Amino acid sequence: SGRIDKAYPTVCGHTGPVLDIDWCPHNDQVIASGSEDCTVMVWQIPENGLVTGMSEPVVVLEGHSKRVGIITWHPTARNVLLSAGCDNLIIIWNVGTGEAMIQLEDMHPDVIFSACWNRNGSLICTACKDKTIRVIDPRKEEIVGEKEKAHEGARPMRAIFLSDGNVFTTGFSRMMHEMDTSNGVLLPFYDPDTNVVYLCGKGDSSIRYFEITDEAPFVHYLNTFTTKEPQRGMGYMPKRGLDSDLFQDDLYPDTAGPDCAIEAEDWFEGKNGEPILISLKNGYVPGKNRDLKVVKKNILDNKLSKNAENTSPANKSASSTPSIKNEAKLEEVLKEIKSLKDLVSSQEKRIIQLEEQMSKIAI
Template sequence: MSFRKVVRQSKFRHVFGQPVKNDQCYEDIRVSRVTWDSTFCAVNPKFLAVIVEASGGGAFLVLPLSKTGRIDKAYPTVCGHTGPVLDIDWCPHNDEVIASGSEDCTVMVWQIPENGLTSPLTEPVVVLEGHTKRVGIIAWHPTARNVLLSAGCDNVVLIWNVGTAEELYRLDSLHPDLIYNVSWNRNGSLFCSACKDKSVRIIDPRRGTLMAEREKAHEGARPMRAIFLADGKVFTTGFSRMSERQLALWDPGSPLLQQASSSSKPPGPSPFCFCTVTSRAP
């Protein structure tokens, strides 16, 4: 029996892009090499924040958007954590406030000067302590001021009142394994999460209840992600058992059941769109 190598042709082979010139990029940034699945950056209308390598603790850069080009290695950083910084998120209600989560099990909230940093920032406005393991997920509430979500490797989701440094809600029984990511819906009444147990969950944080769940949303062993879209649907990315990239769209108004668009099986009861990207993950 002969085996021929399968060649998958890209549908986008005739798409071209023009690279941005170096003087319009941010160069020479020592991006963190910590082993954590994160974007390591966050942006708002005024600033770009990037988690960077640091000795003796954790740090991140905060750059005005206009400061492109080569970044001086001595540029001041935000450096109050005693462990590596894992996630950062800008406050949607104040362009000069940013929160960070770290391996030191704390969440810190920082006030950035109006014109950016001119010296290292070491004193946070608020320190939030409640996790027993490293904090890898930070997400501000989209509509309520001073409300912040954090999730850690203790499989716990905490909702904070940043103004008083109080723990508003503790959700410690809804995730049996590592939480990959969390995303608020548009008005902040619900959030969805992707978990290492391969389940996607929709949760009401005020009631502390599970509103919907889809087990084995993506059956691959690699990390997956879930986000709420503006229309209330949930978009997920993940992998199949064969490590093929997958994209899926879920309707929370129906049971989270699978209906594969390319499957020969009859469609299920849920208006769910599912697609497998034909190129294998490296």
Template structure:
């Protein structure tokens, strides 16, 4: 009898949102560049779009679903197509973009979204001599942005100074992707020369390297799963897609190699540190496959596949703090089609009405753990974690009240009094909820005011 490995993620199922929950009539960029073209956070979804005479991307509040007007204003300050975008992990209103025009720009999105075209960035960063295809924020330190261009150079910017603080010229060919590790002390890269490199950016030193990680000539990807574990996706000589797991302390042979299928699309890997689930989305595929990473062989365990009828041109991945914990949602993707952005929800089926602690351990929050200067001076810090329990709303007791009423019919004495007391408790509950809401609003307003004052302060100090 075949042994079936136990896992709470074995029955994860994906579901595409209904049409009215999608973003329709979006002219998704046709640029032939292997990036995601979509970035999401708990407030906004951003999509790189076709634009005449320059480069632009669309930013929509998450709730603004349905048909998007063709004249909807965009962020459009680049002179050539936008190739990559990424939201700042420490501020949901800040987004970076890299473009064919050789520049990196950082933008601030207003509270209510983009009401008029945004042409002026907060800062424009010029260093690269060729197009910039990769932007990646530091995961734990504030105001640090990495960019990589077709000049084969990686630049790490200190946005407090607006200056390139570190430049890494150690790739002989096009860099396919760059990934930070969990605390931002290391980066790993996949390059057109078929090598995967692990780099300490502050020491400007390669600390591990694997030549010909995948034999095929099509683009590879490399991401950190843990500080000493790297996952790569690529192709063999026969164009079969492979996924490999590497130990950075010994990169002679992969710890495991998973052979997938023959398809031309580059496999984009996503990893959830909390659940240890790896998601693979291929460009031009109609599927998202998912696997669980463990410390027992074969290390990468197949879970399931989500399939839909349409191919994906790009993909956005929601940070954990933007998920619906009430519905046991462990991931949410934003799939780009030709003229549409379709959210896909990944859920673990559970019947309990309680908060699922095992699905939602404390996760990376929006507060940076370090200042930029501290990181450049050599300090490291893990992400500051937050509990998602505060997002959980217990099931209302309305069903229980109905049962009370059914019982009430059988009781002849004291019915008036009991009805009176339940009415009082309902009113009390409503009063408490109102008070909580007003306190939350007050805190939110104070935070906004603090932000405004801090901005004024920085303006004065400049």
């Protein structure tokens, strides 16, 4: 039925509604979330799933001044995460250190509707409320291409990169000969292995498939999948999660695997890496996911990195004490030790004075 138990454990840490989530492509247990509370949180789910509710993320990323509506992981570099907020700001984070490495300011005069990495993660394309599509080199912090009035309509549009470097957009126009005439915002999901785009919309009850080719009209209608109930939300699952005994090479060519091509530090230094592909012919056997550890560059994070390692949501016991309480207790103990030292020092002075008085009396 698709229903779950009402008492099913949940991940609850944000103080406002969650607006976007994205599973890490290089760790099936790690998920990032953006919220109206202006924060980004990264969570590590236990390998066997949630047994109890989770309320403490591995790391909280703070840098936006308004709600965060877009979250997307880098396709080939480990621990690189992009977030975009209603403050018209794009931040690229190194999740491994919890740092905001790149901030793309003053590039978007209005709300950002979508942001998408290209195949190797060297560029991003964005759709903005000002009706302009921008292609940005995030490490150089410059716009390398833009298209004004990509769609005439004022309603939200979306833009995604195709594997050949072209940009595919959806939006609204006065003409009604487009892919879909529904009122909902069309959300494109792209399969780079087969060059197929799936279009669906909130409130719609159909999903349309189109193949992208080099021949006019370039976007070719394939089929429509219809459901009885309208769609409320959509997501795209990695193909390695398919549970099927049938396999056809032409339908399932090699696809991106869970291994990253480069580390975060390499990417921020200017290196690029293509996705590491795997074959699904003999099925996919998941390997052991390593724990996400956050190591910040300041001394205060000694405690935090241990917290990420020992009391991360995946390993945390119900009896563990939050680090803030530990800090308060430590400060209390230090104050007591200091007061005891002061007391001992004053008593020593008093003893010396009494000894001097006794020696005078004895004489």
